Every structure is written in C-alpha cells, then in structure tokens.
Amino acid sequence: xxxxxxxxxxxxxxxxxxxxxxxxxxxxxxxxxxxxxxxxxxxxxxxxxxxxxxxxxxxxxxxxxxxxxxxxxxxxxxxxxxxxxxxxxxxxxxxxxxxxxxxxxxxxxxxxxxxxxxxxxxxxxxxxxxxxxxxxxxxxxxxxxxxxxxxxxxxxxxxxxxxxxxxxxxxxxxxxxxxxxxxxxxxxxxxxxxxxxxxxxxxxxxxxxxxxxxxxxxxxxxxxxxxxxxxxxxxxxxxxxxxxxxxxxxxxxxxxxxxxxxxxxxxxxxxxxxxxxxxxxxxxxxxxxxxxxxxxxxxxxxxxxxxxxxxxxxxxxxxxxxxxxxxxxxxxxxxxxxxxxxxxxxxxxxxxxxxxxxxxxxxxxxxxxxxxxxxxxxxxxxxxxxxxxxxxxxxxxxxxxxxxxxxxxxxxxxxxxxxxxxxxxxxxxxxxxxxxxxxxxxxxxxxxxxxxxxxxxxxxxxxxxxxxxxxxxxxxxxxxxxxxxxxxxxxxxxxxxxxxxxxxxxxxxxxxxxxxxxxxxxxxxxxxxxxxxxxxxxxxxxxxxxxxxxxxxxxxxxxxxxxxxxxxxxxxxxxxxxxxxxxxxxxxxxxxxxxxxxxxxxxxxxxxxxxxxxxxxxxxxxxxxxxxxxxxxxxxxxxxxxxxxxxxxxxxxxxxxxxxxxxxxxxxxxxxxxxx
Numbered sequence: 001x002x003x004x005x006x007x008x009x010x011x012x013x014x015x016x017x018x019x020x021x022x023x024x025x026x027x028x029x030x031x032x033x034x035x036x037x038x039x040x041x042x043x044x045x046x047x048x049x050x051x052x053x054x055x056x057x058x059x060x061x062x063x064x065x066x067x068x069x070x071x072x073x074x075x076x077x078x079x080x081x082x083x084x085x086x087x088x089x090x091x092x093x094x095x096x097x098x099x100x101x102x103x104x105x106x107x108x109x110x111x112x113x114x115x116x117x118x119x120x121x122x123x124x125x126x127x128x129x130x131x132x133x134x135x136x137x138x139x140x141x142x143x144x145x146x147x148x149x150x151x152x153x154x155x156x157x158x159x160x161x162x163x164x165x166x167x168x169x170x171x172x173x174x175x176x177x178x179x180x181x182x183x184x185x186x187x188x189x190x191x192x193x194x195x196x197x198x199x200x201x202x203x204x205x206x207x208x209x210x211x212x213x214x215x216x217x218x219x220x221x222x223x224x225x226x227x228x229x230x231x232x233x234x235x236x237x238x239x240x241x242x243x244x245x246x247x248x249x250x251x252x253x254x255x256x257x258x259x260x261x262x263x264x265x266x267x268x269x270x271x272x273x274x275x276x277x278x279x280x281x282x283x284x285x286x287x288x289x290x291x292x293x294x295x296x297x298x299x300x301x302x303x304x305x306x307x308x309x310x311x312x313x314x315x316x317x318x319x320x321x322x323x324x325x326x327x328x329x330x331x332x333x334x335x336x337x338x339x340x341x342x343x344x345x346x347x348x349x350x351x352x353x354x355x356x357x358x359x360x361x362x363x364x365x366x367x368x369x370x371x372x373x374x375x376x377x378x379x380x381x382x383x384x385x386x387x388x389x390x391x392x393x394x395x396x397x398x399x400x401x402x403x404x405x406x407x408x409x410x411x412x413x414x415x416x417x418x419x420x421x422x423x424x425x426x427x428x429x430x431x432x433x434x435x436x437x438x439x440x441x442x443x444x445x446x447x448x449x450x451x452x453x454x455x456x457x458x459x460x461x462x463x464x465x466x467x468x469x470x471x472x473x474x475x476x477x478x479x480x481x482x483x484x485x486x487x488x489x490x491x492x493x494x495x496x497x498x499x500x501x502x503x504x505x506x507x508x509x510x511x512x513x514x515x516x517x518x519x520x521x522x523x524x525x526x527x528x529x530x531x532x533x534x535x536x537x538x539x540x541x542x543x544x545x546x547x548x549x550x551x552x553x554x555x556x557x558x559x560x561x562x563x564x565x566x567x568x569x570x571x572x573x574x575x576x577x578x579x580x581x582x583x584x585x586x587x588x589x590x591x592x593x594x595x596x597x598x599x600x601x602x603x604x605x606x607x608x609x610x611x612x613x614x615x616x617x618x619x620x621x622x623x624x625x626x627x628x629x630x631x632x633x634x635x636x637x638x639x640x641x642x643x644x645x646x647x648x649x650x651x652x653x654x655x656x657x658x659x660x661x662x663x664x665x666x667x668x669x670x671x672x673x674x675x676x
Contacts, residue, residue: 424479
C-alpha cells in the first residue's frame with residue numbers, strides 16, 4: 001500500500017519505511033500508509049519564507065483574491081472524486097458535501113471579500129489618520145503588512161477538506177504561505193486535495209506545503225514571524241501553546257479545541273410550536289451529521305423542566321428513523337466514526353457521562369448497520385442522554401461523536417449559569433420566539449461563546465443552522481474552546497498581518513500608504529483631473545473650483561423642487577430660534593449639489609460614472625450670501641484587475657469665504673484605465 005507523499009520545498013517527498021496504515025472507517029480495509037520520515041522541517045519553513053512569501057507579497061490583495069476564486073472553481077470540477085474518497089472516512093454524501101463544498105465555499109467567499117473589502121494594493125490601511133499636532137504637520141496612520149513567515153496549520157480529522165481550506169484562505173489572502181499538516185486518520189483525503197491544488201499550477205510556488213505524518217521537530221524552528229494554528233483537543237493545544245519556541249518567540253498561536261456547545265430551548269416553545277419542532281430537528285441533525293464529529297455540534301441541550309419529557313420523546317422518535325451503515329449505501333443517513341480508535345474514545349467518554357445520567361435513546365455498545373460489519377467499521381448508534389445539570393460531568397466531558405445530553409432548567413438565570421459551566425464554547429444556539437428571553441440569554445452567555453444562533457420561525461427557512469461556521473464570521477471561542485479566532489472575514493486576514501503605527505508628515509504617510517492625506521502636497525495642473533485616465537491620474541491631482549454664492553432664491557427653489565421644507569430652510573423665525581443655525585440655512589444636499597456643479601468636467605471622457613459618496617459630514621451652516629469653493633483631490637486609485645476601468649476616491653472639501661469647511665466627504669468614481 002502506497003505511503004502518502006508530502007509536498008515540501010517545491011517537490012513531492014515519499015517517506016522512507018513502510019509507514020502507519022490508515023483504514024476505511026466503514027469497512028476496515030487499508031486505504032494508505034502515512035509517514036513524514038525524512039522531511040526536512042526546518043528546510044520547509046525556510047523555503048516558505050524564502051520562496052512562497054516573496055511571491056505572494058508581490059501580488060496585490062485583489063490578485064490573491066482572484067487566485068482563490070480560480071482555485072475554488074478548479075476544485076469544484078473535482079468534487080465527485082473527492083466525495084468518493086470522503087466516503088472512506090465514514091462520511092455520507094451529505095457529510096462529504098458539508099466538508100468539501102463548505103471548504104470550496106470558503107475559498108469563494110474570501111475571493112469575493114478580498115475584492116470588495118481590500119485595496120488593489122499590497123498595504124492595508126486601517127482606520128482614520130490620527131492628528132498628532134495642532135498644525136497638522138505631524139500625523140499617524142495604522143497599516144497592516146504580511147508577516148514574513150509561514151502559517152503552520154495543524155488540522156483535525158473530522159473535516160479533512162474544509163479544515164485546511166478555512167485556514168489557508170485568509171493566510172493566502174494576507175500574503176502569508178501555509179504549511180498544512182492534517183490529522184493522520186483522514187489524511188489521504190487532504191493529500192488528494194493538495195495534489196489537485198499543486199497540480200493545477202494556480203498558486204505561486206511555495207505558497208502551500210503539505211506534511212503527511214507527524215510534525216517531527218517542525219515547531220522547534222518557528223520564529224516570531226511564523227504563525228501556528230491548531231484544531232484538536234484542548235490537552236494537545238495546551239502542549240503546543242507551551243512549546244519552548246512558541247513561548248520564546250511569542251509566535252502567534254490560534255487554537256480551536258474542545259467545545260461543549262449548547263442549545264437552549266425557550267420555555268415559550270411548547271410542543272406544537274414551530275420553535276419546538278425546530279429545536280428537535282436541529283438537535284438530532286447535529287447529533288448525526290458527520291456522525292456528530294463536529295467541533296460545533298450540540299453536546300448540551302437545555303430544556304425548560306416542564307418540556308424535558310416532550311423533547312426527549314420527540315427527539316427519540318426522530319433518531320429512531322436514522323439509518324446507520326455504509327455511507328455509500330442507499331438510505332443510510334449516518335455513516336461511521338473516523339476510526340475504531342475514535343469509537344473507543346467516544347465510548348470511554350460515554351461511561352463518564354452515564355455517571356451523571358441515563359440513556360434516553362441508543363445503545364453505546366450495539367448498533368444495527370446497513371451493508372457493513374458493525375465491528376470492522378467504526379459504527380456507533382446515536383446516543384441521547386438525560387442528566388442532572390448540577391453534576392460536573394456534562395459540563396466537562398465531551399463525547400466527540402453522535403452524542404448529546406438533555407438537561408432541565410427552571411429559570412433564565414439558571415440556564416445562563418448552566419451554559420457558562422462549559423468553560424467556553426465555539427457555538428451556541430437559542431430557540432425561542434420570546435424576544436425578551438432571547439435578549440437575556442444572549443447577553444448572559446455571549447462572553448462564553450464565539451458565535452450564537454437565534455433560531456425562530458422568522459429565520460428558520462434561511463438559517464444555516466447551529467453547526468455551520470460561516471467564512472464571514474469568527475470561528476473560535478473563549479476558554480475551553482481554545483481562546484482563538486479563525487476566519488471572521490477580514491479579521492481572519494489581519495490575524496496574519498502586523499499592525500504598525502506609522503508617524504510622520506502628511507506627505508510621508510501619503511507615500512507609504514498610497515493614499516492622499518490631508519496636508520500632503522496637491523497638484524493643480526492645466527488638465528482637469530476628470531480628463532485623465534487611470535494610467536495618467538496620480539494621487540494628489542487636484543482641482544479648485546468656485547466660488548459660487550448661495551442666494552435666497554437657490555434655497556427656496558431647492559425646497560420647492562425637492563419637497564424638503566424643513567423649517568431651517570423655510571421658516572425664518574423658527575430657524576433664528578435654533579441655536580445651531582440662527583437663521584435660514586441652505587440645505588446640506590444643496591451644498592453638495594453646488595459642489596458637484598463646480599468641480600465636474602461635463603464632457604465625455606475617462607470618468608465613466610459617479611457611484612456614490614462616503615463619510616459625508618456637514619460641518620458649518622451655510623447662510624444666504626455665503627460663497628462656496630470646493631477642492632477635489634485624488635485620494636485613492638484602485639484599478640480593477642478584471643475590468644477596463646478602476647475606482648477613484650476623491651477627497652472633497654467645500655469651504656466658505658472664511659476658509660471654513662462646510663462639508664467634507666469622499667466622492668467615488670469609475671474611471672477608464674486608458675483614454676477612450
């Protein structure tokens with residue numbers, strides 16, 4: 001049987017020796033062998049820093065985002081092959097889609113967010129310019145730049161595709177190369193995933209490396225510029241976090257660990273309500289999808305004491321319809337655990353849980369299976385328990401399989417306390433139509449959870465469910481859950497970057513950030529900036545237009561024409577009584593309209609469209625007789641890599657005759673890359 005290959009330092013590596021056998025979770029047949037013997041871990045990290053990092057940093061965020069989308073499209077064409085291999089991990093087709101399609105979806109999501117929310121540049125500018133002096137010659141700006149190391153990503157066995165991709169995507173978008181190390185029992189699926197990725201030729205060389213087998217002395221060689229991200233048990237996370245090199249070099253360490261996630265049914269959700277049915281359906285689904293091997297699965301189900309028996313009966317009835325067996329067999333709804341070792345681990349955990357309660361449904365030792373041998377395959381019956389929530393075991397022991405525990409509560413305060421006893425969780429859910437109950441529970445349990453789903457009849461149709469992490473949202477949790485965060489949209493990208501405060505003059509900040517800063521030099525030439533293509537336009541190009549005097553007729557006409565007859569524009573006595581105005585003032589949108597009329601260059605040209613204003617503030621009231629001047633300056637230029645035009649952000653500053661700013665805002669335009 002072939003030994004899985006690693007991909008390090010730009011080439012495929014086959015380990016010496018026979019390796020450790022890996023088995024089909026459903027049949028027990030040997031699938032492959034695994035070993036990392038002979039891998040030069042120090043060399044792999046150095047290769048990522050020397051080759052992968054520079055190649056990624058040469059690309060802009062938009063270019064990296066486009067590569068993520070291209071990779072997602074490529075992998076989507078190979079889903080059927082991945083589904084077939086995924087079945088050997090014990091996953092049904094639905095489980096496989098959850099893993100494989102979910103991972104591909106993460107790539108698509110980060111590709112889209114990178115284009116929408118990040119600049120077409122290699123520097124990320126965060127927040128507003130901070131003035132540090134009265135005269136405006138000393139200012140500061142926070143920027144984020146990619147770390148110059150490698151993101152070491154150690155993944156769990158339960159999601160061999162989604163797990164690696166959800167860590168890889170934000171690291172790649174940030175400009176940091178990845179070294180992926182999957183859990184051994186399902187590593188053959190991750191290995192094939194990496195073969196497809198490397199074989200596509202889409203990614204820059206060195207941006208992705210892969211280790212099949214143990215990590216050896218890998219962590220001995222991490223530096224302050226590297227990152228380590230781990231998914232697995234809390235005990236292993238604790239050991240890795242305390243590794244001497246990680247501690248010595250203050251290496252960024254992110255952990256997603258054990259999580260006794262809870263779901264809470266509100267006392268209003270009695271039998272017969274939509275919310276009652278939603279809770280029961282969600283609970284049984286979380287127990288059986290991926291055979292309960294999800295870090296976000298519901299382990300503790302809290303139910304109002306008066307509803308406990310009803311929920312137990314309804315959940316048992318649904319679980320009785322779940323067919324367990326070979327994941328490729330027709331009608332099978334739950335496959336096997338990932339390995340026989342994992343099944344025994346779940347059974348050991350169940351024994352501890354049974355000290356605090358009893359079985360409501362299922363038999364931990366026996367299960368009827370379809371088209372498989374129940375002992376050769378790692379099959380286990382779904383097991384629903386009922387326990388005393390005052391006991392410690394349900395809040396401390398996680399059976400990482402198709403197991404959940406029902407527990408009663410008698411008040412909102414009590415269920416909040418019970419939820420907190422889990423010591424920190426990745427995900428929780430509240431199922432209730434009572435908004436006051438929901439508010440009290442959410443605010444009470446939020447400090448102990450990374451994500452909370454509120455499920456009711458209003459959102460049920462479109463809800464993604466309790467156990468579905470979303471790329472846009474933080475995936476992580478406090479305390480027992482590891483104390484880290486993964487994904488979270490752009491938050492996940494910034495985790496791989498260094499935030500730095502840059503202090504200097506406006507001119508220096510403009511040069512560093514590629515964005516014009518107030519006080520930096522402006523260029524007023526003979527050619528109106530609107531006559532310049534994207535190729536010709538420069539940061540700081542500017543036009544000053546005006547003045548234009550605001551008349552009473554202008555204010556009256558605007559009020560009549562638009563229907564905006566607010567008293568400050570139409571009632572002299574009421575306007576005079578207002579301490580902010582002291583008399584009739586011009587409409588703010590009249591000021592903006594006049595400014596546009598002043599700075600516009602009306603003939604057809606490179607400027608294709610004005611598509612909005614941002615950060616608009618009216619700073620000083622404009623009285624009748626005031627004269628207005630507008631200064632428009634090219635602030636940021638963002639070419640679109642897949643279009644013949646780009647975006648230009650203009651700084652607009654409208655001032656009165658005394659030089660006071662009456663309005664400030666950003667004008668957004670689309671501009672052709674070349675002259676039409």
